[in-house]
Amino acid sequence: MVLLGRGIRHSLSPRMWEGIFAELSLSGSYALRDVDKTALDAAIADLRAGRVTHFHVTMPYKRWAFGVADTYDDSTVGVTQVANSLSLKGDQIMGSNTDVKAARILFSELPAPPQRVLVIGAGATAASLVCAANEVASTVLITNRTDDRSRALADRDWSVRTVPVLWSDRERHAAGADLIINTAPFGLTVDATPLARWPEGALLYDLIYSPELTPLQRLASRAGVRAVDGLAHLQAHAEATLAARTIAAPTIERMTAIVTTAAGRAPTRWGLLNGGQKSLP
Ligand SMILES: NC(=O)c1ccc[n+]([C@@H]2O[C@H](COP(=O)([O-])OP(=O)(O)OC[C@H]3O[C@@H](n4cnc5c(N)ncnc54)[C@H](OP(=O)(O)O)[C@@H]3O)[C@@H](O)[C@H]2O)c1
Known part of the structure; x- marks a missing residue:
């Protein structure tokens, strides 16, 4: 390989x-x-x-x-x-x-599928995570630094309500989500968190892995939330490849x-x- x-x-x-x-x-x-x-x-x-x-x-x-x-x-x-x-x-x-397949594996391990999902980013990995979320959630919100890209991703032929959210409004829309998926390089090339506060009750699915917790992961960790990190996604990706x-x-x-x-x-x-x-x- x-x-x-x-x-x-x-x-x-x-x-x-x-x-x-x-x-x-x-x-x-x-x-x-x-x-x-x-x-x-x-x-x-x-x-x-x-x-x-x-x-x-x-x-x-x-x-x-x-x-x-x-x-x-x-x-x-x-x-x-x-x-x-x-x-x-x-x-x-x-x-x-296999990013879609990895996310399917990880979503299937939740006691109940997420219903209102906020995806941060609109690149290649975001498209895959939106696809997997689209199979289980009732609403998928997409927010991205470049708003045109979140609009274009939301406009594809998804079966559930997929809504672009302005980057400047992301904090407001994060409240009420039961899963936040981060696909942007926060904690990797960007030493910052895309959210200032962790929304109560939301789980985190972060594609990023790094030797230490990223600022976003520290925020979620302080809030005591359950999470998938980039290493778990990489592992599930390997499980999907073997399957x-x-x-x-x-x-x-x-x-x-x-x-x-x-x-x-x-x-x-x-x-x-x-x-x-x-x-x-
Ligand atoms: N754990 C794993 O196994 C795994 C698997 C796949 C991907 N990943 C990780 O996921 C990340 C995304 O990969 P990708 O293939 O989707 O990349 P991509 O297609 O290049 O998309 C990158 C996304 O991040 C956003 N972004 C970049 N810099 C930003 C900044 N300074 N502030 C806010 N947003 C920013 C971009 O926004 P714009 O549209 O505004 O440029 C875009 O939405 C990578 O870091 C990759 O390593 C991990």
């Missing part, structure tokens, strides 16, 4: 996948291909020639991957216009969106141990951010 992206040298994926291969006694390897767009044709040639069996695709090539696929493994890939996994099926390149390849995944406990070893800290999967894994009440 190969992770294809730009600026990905610090990705945890090789360490995590090497742990998974060892756990399952599989002979696979996981390499990083940190390339500019002139190298994308060569990646497709490698896939077609069988030199690479599976590409995971990350920023900034997820939309390219959607465009280059001949077929998709799931009808929702079309509405997201994003693929982050490419493999060969016969002579067709098959695109998959798509019909490989029985290690148990959640073993997967968690593998991610913890790779990251140097435990993922938070609907637990308390400063307290690791705790089951939901």
